[in-house]
Amino acid sequence: MPHLSQHSFSTTPQTVRAARDFAMEALDNWGGCRRSDDIRTCVSELAGNAVRHGSLHGHAYLVRLIRHPDCLHVEVHDSARHSRVRIPSASLSAEAGRGMRIVQELCDDWGVRVLTGEGKAVWTCFRRPEAHTSRCSCTP
Numbered sequence: 149m150p151h152l153s154q155h156s157f158s159t160t161p162q163t164v165r166a167a168r169d170f171a172m173e174a175l176d177n178w179g180g181c182r183r184s185d186d187i188r189t190c191v192s193e194l195a196g197n198a199v200r201h202g203s204l205h206g207h208a209y210l211v212r213l214i215r216h217p218d219c220l221h222v223e224v225h226d227s228a229r230h231s232r233v234r235i236p237s238a239s240l241s242a243e244a245g246r247g248m249r250i251v252q253e254l255c256d257d258w259g260v261r262v263l264t265g266e267g268k269a270v271w272t273c274f275r276r277p278e279a280h281t282s283r284c285s286c287t288p
C-alpha cells in the first residue's frame with residue numbers, strides 16, 4: 149500500500165515555503181529520505197510554477213507525495229488545464245526560465261497529467277536507491 153500525504157495551498161508566492169516545509173515533514177514522517185534535498189528544490193520550483201503560471205484566479209494548488217515501494221512520487225496540481233509546461237532554452241543572463249530544467253536534472257522522470265474535472269498535475273518521480281525493478285510503478 150503506498151503512503152499518501154497531500155495538502156492544498158492558496159496561490160500566493162508566500163505559500164511556496166509552506167509547500168516545501170509540508171513536503172519535508174511528510175518525508176520525515178515516513179522515516180526520512182536520502183533525496184530530500186532534491187525533492188525540496190523540486191517542490192519549490194513546481195509550487196512556484198503553480199502560483200505563477202498554473203492557477204486560475206482564486207483556485208488553490210495541491211502538493212501530493214506518494215511513497216511507493218520503489219520511488220517517491222511528488223506532484224503539484226493546479227487549475228490551468230491547457231498551459232504547456234516546457235523547458236525553455238534560457239540564455240546565461242536570463243533571470244527566469246531555469247526551474248523546469250533544474251527539476252528535470254534532479255528527478256528521474258517527470259511529466260504532466262490532465263486531471264479529470266479541472267486542471268493538471270505536474271509530476272516527478274524519485275527512485276529509491278535500493279529499488280530493484282527497471283521500470284517505476286508510478287510512471288503512467
Ligand SMILES: Nc1ncnc2c1ncn2[C@@H]1O[C@H](COP(=O)(O)OP(=O)(O)O)[C@@H](O)[C@H]1O
Nearest residue numbers: 197198201202231232233234244245246247248
Ligand atoms: N504549472 C504550470 N502551468 C502552466 N505553465 C507552466 C507551469 N509550469 C511551467 N510552465 C511553463 O513552462 C515554462 C518554464 O517553466 P520554468 O522553467 O519554471 O520557468 P519560469 O517559471 O522561470 O518561467 C514557464 O515559463 C511556463 O510557460
Ligand SMILES: [Mg+2]
Nearest residue numbers: 196197247248
Ligand atoms: Mg518556474
